[in-house]
Ligand SMILES: Nc1ncnc2c1ncn2[C@@H]1O[C@H](COP(=O)(O)OP(=O)(O)OP(=O)(O)O)[C@@H](O)[C@H]1O
């Protein structure tokens with residue numbers, strides 16, 4: 001505890017942010033230097049790497065990921081195993097960057113989401129109204145194996161305060177990317193797509209909020225994997241660009257209450273997975289649709305999800321500066337579909353704001369840990385979300 005109190009007093013802290021998202025592509029490791037806290041935070045990204053998950057890791061996570069029924073024994077074993085794996089990956093990065101673990105103040109670990117069950121999505125009447133979400137990769141293993149104090153399990157306090165446990169992006173986006181002159185939308189195109197709305201800095205913090213919008217890459221990736229087992233995604237959206245979206249299938253996919261539900265809302269691959277896609281294809285007799293047409297339809301689905309949420313929040317023709325991050329930021333076919341559906345918005349990468357698009361979510365957790373240790377409670381989003389002030393996470397000590 002003395003060490004934590006000391007860290008809180010330092011003018012700056014070196015924090016590793018870790019994120020492994022729904023795409024199961026790997027662990028994002030962001031070594032950040034954070035000066036100050038709150039709206040005065042200044043962040044330098046010293047090093048960043050995505051340590052890829054190999055097929056064995058992906059297979060183990062998929063044994064439980066978004067499944068209704070799993071072996072409890074397997075789940076129990078996977079939790080510490082992932083904690084150790086993430087620790088080994090962090091240590092390997094530090095070796096490569098020639099940074100000794102003793103030169104790092106904190107690790108902020110998101111863990112691997114294995115099930116997300118917001119009240120609107122789960123099917124258990126005995127838990128009606130209850131939001132829940134579960135991340136694995138026990139942080140005590142990270143702390144003990146690296147010798148670095150580790151914060152984890154950031155989502156539970158959000159749930160305890162009445163939120164759905166996600167998106168947490170609003171906190172980091174607000175602290176790092178608010179502008180005094182520009183209203184901004186920070187759009188993250190990960191497995192699931194989400195955006196944060198940032199009013200001009202200085203405007204009421206209650207207006208800032210973030211929401212999921214529907215699938216980002218998750219259905220695209222699953223479809224590519226199902227048709228082309230040696231590929232994990234549609235590189236640069238080339239296959240989708242060669243296809244034609246199928247209007248009836250797109251309409252069937254969009255005919256789901258999630259797309260009309262009030263903002264903010266969250267979701268995951270539990271809903272937007274193979275069963276949902278198969279049902280819509282069966283209904284529209286498109287089970288044999290050629291792969292490029294299927295992918296073109298799914299690109300339109302992701303773009304329409306974003307556009308519908310933007311229309312819900314900002315009216316029929318929003319004129320906003322949109323900054324894109326996440327793996328989907330590398331997919332020109334998806335970006336073109338978004339621009340078509342939100343013609344008055346100006347799209348750019350978060351890189352133009354100095355934030356590497358692939359590192360943004362890992363950086364977010366470093367920012368959250370910085371606030372927990374050194375910050376004061378800042379309330380955000382009270383206008384739309386019941387969410388706690390920005391001090392989240394649980395603490396694991398190495399000794
Ligand atoms: N060059 C590219 N062309 C097309 N798609 C790409 C490209 N590079 C990455 N992607 C997509 O981005 C995905 C990885 O995105 P990202 O790492 O943001 O997901 P994630 O963090 O797991 O998701 P989430 O934010 O939902 O947790 C890949 O699976 C792929 O679909």
Ligand SMILES: CC(=O)N[C@H]1[C@@H]2OC[C@@H](O2)[C@@H](O)[C@@H]1O[C@H](C)C(=O)O
Nearest residue numbers: 113116133166167168169190192361
């Ligand atoms: C439960 C969960 O892990 N949700 C992730 C996921 O990936 C994207 C989207 O769905 C987002 O809501 C969230 O992550 C980011 C980091 C967030 O909380 O802002």
